[in-house]
Amino acid sequence: MALRPNPTLRQRRLGSELRRMREQAGLGGSELARRLGIGPAQMTQMEQARIGVSPERLRMVASACGCSNEPLIDALARMTSERGKGWWEEYRGVLTVDFLEVAELEAHAERITFCTTAYIPGLLQTPAYASAVFARLFPPLPPREIETRTEFRIRRQELIRSGGTPLHTFIHEAALRMQFGGPSVLLDQLRALLDDSERPGISVRIVPFAVDTFPGAGENLTFANGPVAELDTVEVDVSQGALFLESPTDLANHRAIFSRLDATALAEKESRDFIRSIMKEVESSNA
Template identity: 45%
Template sequence: MRSNPTGRQLRLGAELRKLRERAGLTSTQASRLLGVQQNQISNVEAARAGVSPDRVRTLACHYDCGDKALVNALSNMASERSRGWWEEYRELLPAALLDLAEVEHHAERLGAAVTLHIPGLLQTTDYAREVFRQDVPEMAPPDIEHRISFRVKRQAVLYREPPTPYRATIHEAALRMRLGGAHVTLPQLAHLLDMSERDHVTLRVLTFDAGTLPGSGQSFYYSTGPVPQLDTVHLDQSHGPVFLDSGAQLDKYRVLLGRMEASALPPDKSRDLIHKVAQEL
């Protein structure tokens, strides 16, 4: 039995539960179809126990799920046995941060819509250090350094081969906020410009003059899975990351992400504005 299931293992169990409930079956009825004890279904759905890819396909068949793409994606999730680099931080950082790295690692595409800070995957180490210094309660210097090294390793998804496609909409306020002073902000803006030139990175700026702020300015991150049902929204809250994955929530944030992008400057004009902000510092 697992004592500390990962976020991805929990998601697999939750998706299997959704399939069962959509089929109108109780866990007891599902266990009878498989010829197993009822608690085995409960343990799988709670990620306390693993499940094989073949068993996932059998469950999907019993649940009358005809979505082959979804079944294949769930089977692939079940086949994963090794844990990623983030496990070395298991005793150092909150579990939710490890789950975030796992989601990003497996994402087909990544998106961000932020208003007050540069997105974490685009932050320099000095900028990230200033962000972490603002936390309440104040973090000890070693804890800050752990957070920074973890953030840098998360950024590897943008540099691996092939890199993960990344789209970010950043409000002009985040560009003009001189976090840490000009000696921190200028290199950060230069890094944004450098990243924006990469083929897999699309950067847009939502200006003060846009006259709109979809979602009331809430910052969020969107990870696209192999099928739409396995997308994930990440909200960066003061008490830690919050993950959303219900169909209604995913639909809402897809719309918000689209509206933010539509209201922002195109990539070329966004780069021009970042240049201008840097020159004004």
């Protein structure tokens, strides 16, 4: 069986869940391989997502590890049966892998929650605003690269526009005031944000400067809910790209962060009023 040269985010997650299942059972790789009747190298390749795993083999691993979490086992079994490529694969070799993996994460999420401090969440950006965000990077990107990144970001939005995946956003006031592309681009973006906030399945809530503390204030966070809590994922924007967190501790910590945000942010109607007030300020200062 040929080894996968570049396992996808989804494939790597399946492998890490197999490893976590084994470690929770207190088993070494060689011992679990012996129980399954396979070689240690094959066990390692499964956990590294270098080879595929059948639903039957997945259930054999769960049984050998004494795992009785049926919802998790069923969810993992469905992952082993996934076939076909997502639309983002069209951009492989054109954009960096981080872009593709973020789209892959979103496509499989049951619900997506954002916390942003510097800009409007990507899934709610207008084309002009998205282009301006990419244009501000240093060293500057070539115009064609900006165009491709913007096109990719707009295609990601189709998932939300279709209403298939609920989207909850917590946006800091700072992000509402950052003038990527200038005041006219910002005003169009804020109008679009207001329109989106009225769409079914989209929740927009603002955290104003007046709030005393803001958990996660130094990061842009995405919390993607899986079919079961164990398969939730956190994505953190870092200067090097996207960082994906999946350990039980990381998930628990970020659930607490979003819980505090829920208690801190303005309600949806108040948030819309707040956005309108900022629009008036921008219009007044640029009249």
